[in-house]
Amino acid sequence: xxxxxxRIAARDKDVHAWTLVHPxxxxxxxxxRDLDIRLGPLHGIPIGYKDIFDTAxxxxxxxxxxxxxxxPRSDASCVAIAKTAGAIVMGKTAxxxxxxxxxxxxxxxxxxxxxxxxxxxxSAAAVADYMVxxxxxxxTGGSTIRPASFCGVVGYKPSFGxxxxxxxxxxxxxxxxxxxxxxxxxxVALFTHAVAGIAMPAFETRSGDAPRVGFCRTPRxxxxxxxxxxxxxxxxxxxxxxxxxxxxLTLGRDFEAxxxxxxxxxxxxxxxxxxxxxxxxxEQLSELILENIRRGxxxxxxxxxxxxxxxxHCRELLARTMTAYDFVLTPAAPGEAPEGIADTxxxxxxxxxxxxxxxxxxxxxxxxxRGLPVGVQIVGEYGHDTQTLAWARWVQRALGQ
Numbered sequence: 001x002x003x004x005x006x007r008i009a010a011r012d013k014d015v016h017a018w019t020l021v022h023p024x025x026x027x028x029x030x031x032x033r034d035l036d037i038r039l040g041p042l043h044g045i046p047i048g049y050k051d052i053f054d055t056a057x058x059x060x061x062x063x064x065x066x067x068x069x070x071x072p073r074s075d076a077s078c079v080a081i082a083k084t085a086g087a088i089v090m091g092k093t094a095x096x097x098x099x100x101x102x103x104x105x106x107x108x109x110x111x112x113x114x115x116x117x118x119x120x121x122x123s124a125a126a127v128a129d130y131m132v133x134x135x136x137x138x139x140t141g142g143s144t145i146r147p148a149s150f151c152g153v154v155g156y157k158p159s160f161g162x163x164x165x166x167x168x169x170x171x172x173x174x175x176x177x178x179x180x181x182x183x184x185x186x187x188v189a190l191f192t193h194a195v196a197g198i199a200m201p202a203f204e205t206r207s208g209d210a211p212r213v214g215f216c217r218t219p220r221x222x223x224x225x226x227x228x229x230x231x232x233x234x235x236x237x238x239x240x241x242x243x244x245x246x247x248x249l250t251l252g253r254d255f256e257a258x259x260x261x262x263x264x265x266x267x268x269x270x271x272x273x274x275x276x277x278x279x280x281x282x283e284q285l286s287e288l289i290l291e292n293i294r295r296g297x298x299x300x301x302x303x304x305x306x307x308x309x310x311x312x313h314c315r316e317l318l319a320r321t322m323t324a325y326d327f328v329l330t331p332a333a334p335g336e337a338p339e340g341i342a343d344t345x346x347x348x349x350x351x352x353x354x355x356x357x358x359x360x361x362x363x364x365x366x367x368x369x370r371g372l373p374v375g376v377q378i379v380g381e382y383g384h385d386t387q388t389l390a391w392a393r394w395v396q397r398a399l400g401q
Contacts, residue, residue: 001026001027001029001030001046001088002027004026004046004090004131004132004133005021005023005026005027007129007130007131008021008126008131011109011129011131012131014107014112015106015107015109015112015125015126015129015131016094016104016105016106016107016122017048017093017094017106017109017116017121017122017123017125017126017129017131018048018091018092018093018094018122018126018131019051019061019063019091019092019093019094019095019104019122020051020058020059020091020092021090021091021092022057022058022091025057025058025089026046026088026089026090026091029088029089030044030046030088033086033088036086038086039084039085039086040084040085040086040194041085041086041190041193041194042082042085042086042087042190042191042194043085043086043087044086044088045086045087045088045133045134046087046088046090046132046133046134047082047087047088047089047090047132047133047134047135047136047191048090048091048092048093048122048123048126048127048131048132048134048135048136049076049079049089049090049091049092049093049123049135049136050092050093050095050099050119050120050122050123050135050136050137050138051063051092051093051094051095051122052095052098052099052138052168052169053076053078053079053092053136053167053168054072054074054075054076054079054167054168055072055075055076055079055089055092056071056072056073056074056075057089058089058091058092059071059092060072060092060169061092062095062097062098062099062169063094063095063096063097063098063102063104064097064098064277064284064285065284066277066281066284066285072167074167075167076165076166076167076168077164077165077166077167078136078163078164078165078167078168078178078195079167080167081164081194081195082191082194082195085194085195087194090132092122093120093121093122093123093125093126093135093137094106094121094122094125095118095119095120095121095122095137096118096119096121096344097285097286097288097289098169098171098274098277098289099119099120099138099140099143099169099171100119100171100270100288100289100292101118101119101288101289101292101344102286102288102289103115103118103119103121103341103342103343103344104118104121104122105341106118106121106122106125106341107125107341108125108128108150108151108337108372109125109128109129109151110128110151110152110337110371110372110373111337111370111371111372113339113340114150114336114337114338114339114340114341114372115150115337115338115339115340115341115343115344115345116128116147116150116151116337116344117142117143117146117147117148117149117150117151117333117337117344117345118143118146118147118344118345119137119138119140119143119344120135120137120138120139120143120144120147120179120181121147121344122135123135123136123137123147123181124137124144124147124148124150124151124153124155124181125147125151126181127151127153127181127182127183128151128152128153128183133182133183133187134180134181134182134187134188134191135180135181135182136178136179136180136181137155137178137179137180137181138168138171138176138177138178138179139157139176139177139179139350139354140171140172140175140176140177140266140354141175141262141263141266141347141350141351141354142333142345142347142348142349142350142351142354143179143347144156144157144177144179144180144181144360144362145157145179145332145333145349145350145353145360145361145362145377146332146333146344146345146347146349146350146362147181147344148181148332148362148364148375149332149333149362149364149373149374149375149377150333150336150337150345150372150373151337151373152364152372152373152375153181153182153183153362153364154181154182154183154184154185154187154188154361154362154363154364154392155179155180155181155188155332155361155362155375156179156180156181156182156185156188156192156359156360156361156362156389157177157179157353157354157359157360157361158177158178158179158180158192158196158198158359158385159357159358159359159382159383159384159385160175160177160357160382161177161357162177162178162192162196162198162359162385163177163178163180163192163195163196164178164196165177165178170273171266171269171270171273171274172265172266172269172270172273173269173273174265174269174308175262175265175266175269175354175355177354177357180192185203185361185363185389185392185393185396186203186393188361188389189201189386189389192385192389198385198386199386200386201386201387201389201390201393202390203390203393209243209394210243210244210245211239211244211245211326211327211391211394212244212245212247212324212325212326213236213239213244213245213246213247213325213326213327213328213329214247214248214249214321214324214325214327214328214329215232215236215246215247215248215249215328215329215330216249216250216251216328216329216330216379217232217330217331218251218330218331218349218352219251219255219256219259220259220348220349221331223334223346223348223349224331224334224335224349225334225335225336227335227336227368227369227374228331228333228334228335228368228374231365231366231368231374231376232329232330232331232376234366235329235365235366235376235395235399236329238398238399238400239329239395239398239399241398242397242398244398246329249321249325249328252317254310254313254314254317255314255317255352257310258307258310258311258314258352258355258356259348259351259352260307261306261307261310261311261355262307262311262351262352262354262355263351264299264303264304264307265304265307265308265311265355266296267292267293267295267296267299268296268299268303268304269296270292270293270296271292271293271294271295271296271297271299272296274289274293278290278293311355311356314355314356315356315357315382318356318358318382319381319382322380322381326380326387326391327378327379327380327388327391327392327395328378328379328380329376329377329378329395330349330353330376330377330379331349331376331377332349332350332362332374332375332376332377333345333346333349333350333374333375334346334348334349335368335374336368336369336370336372336373336374337372337373349377350377353377353379356382357382358379358380358381358382359379359380359381359382359384359385359388359389360377360378360379360380361377361378361388361389361392362375362376362377363375363376363377363378363392363395363396363399363401364396364401365399365401376395376399378391378392378395
C-alpha cells in the first residue's frame, strides 16, 4: 500500500488518474488486513474504482458538478464482495462524465500528450502507471478494451452480466458491463473469480494446445490505421507459428446493421437513464452529453425495438459461428492513442462485441510508430469466460509477453 501511495504522489500530478485517494484510510485498511486472518483471494490487494461505483467510505461524483460531494450510504455490489474477499479500496479513478463521451482530465502515462482512452480512463492509466495492481471500469461501447489497448494493460470485459452492476451508475442497461484492468491475465481472472465466482482457468493446461482462431478484421477494417493492420497481421502470423489454426472469419451481411444499432440502443437508454439530471440540472451537463441525450430522445421506440431484435438475431448467428473457433482475434482499437485529451478515441472495434454480450480481452502486444501501445482483442463465446481467459494467456505467451 505504501508503494502504491508513493507512486501516486510522484506521478498523479501529471497523469490525473485519480479523483480521490485518502492515504490514511487506505493505510488503515492495509494495517487491518495485516492483522486479519486471510479473508479471501483478494486479501490485502489495493483496488481502484471508476468514479461511477458507489463507495460508502468515499464520495462518488460521476465527473459531474451535479454530484460534487455526493456520499452513497452503501458500496456497489462488486465493491462490497471484493472487500469481503479481503480487497482494499484504494480510491476513485477518473471517468468521463457519467461514463459517456465528455472526457475527464486523465493523460496517457506513456505520453502525457495523448489520451488514455475512455470512459474508464483513470482505471486504465492507474494500472498502466503502476499506481494500483487492479482497477475496475465499465464498458458500454468500448470503455474497457480500448483504453487498455491505448495504455498497454490487460482489459477484460466479461460476458454481459457476469459481474453484478448494483450500485454502478447506469448508462445503458442492456449494454453496461463491469470491466477489469490489470497487468496480467491471471490478475483479472483472480478478481473475477473472487467477485463473480467464475472458475479460475487452468492456465498451464493450455500451453501445449493448438487453438482454432478466427481472424476477424470486421467490416470496419478500413477505420483502423496502417500500423494497426500491420500489428494484427503479425499477431495472426505469430499465433499460427505457435501452433494455432488461424482462418479468416468474415462477419456476414446480417452483422452490418449492428454498427448502427449499438449507438441507437446506447443513446435511447442513456437518455432515459439520465432523465433526472436532464430535467433538473440541464445547465450543469456538458454540451457533449446534452447532444447525446437529445439524440437519444429523438429515437423512436420502433427504431429501438428493431435494433434490439437485430442484436438478438446476431447473437444467435454468432453463437453458431463460434462453434468452429476457440476464440476470435480482432482489433482492440484503431491504432495508437490519439494525440490530445479532448477525445477518447473511436470505439468502432468494440461496440459490436459489447452489443453481442461476449467476453473480450485486450492483450498488450506491440508498440506503434510513435512508441505507444497497440493491443490485440480476444473475443470468446458468450458464457465461456474461463476458457476465454485461458486462451488470452496462451495468446500472450505466443506473442512473447
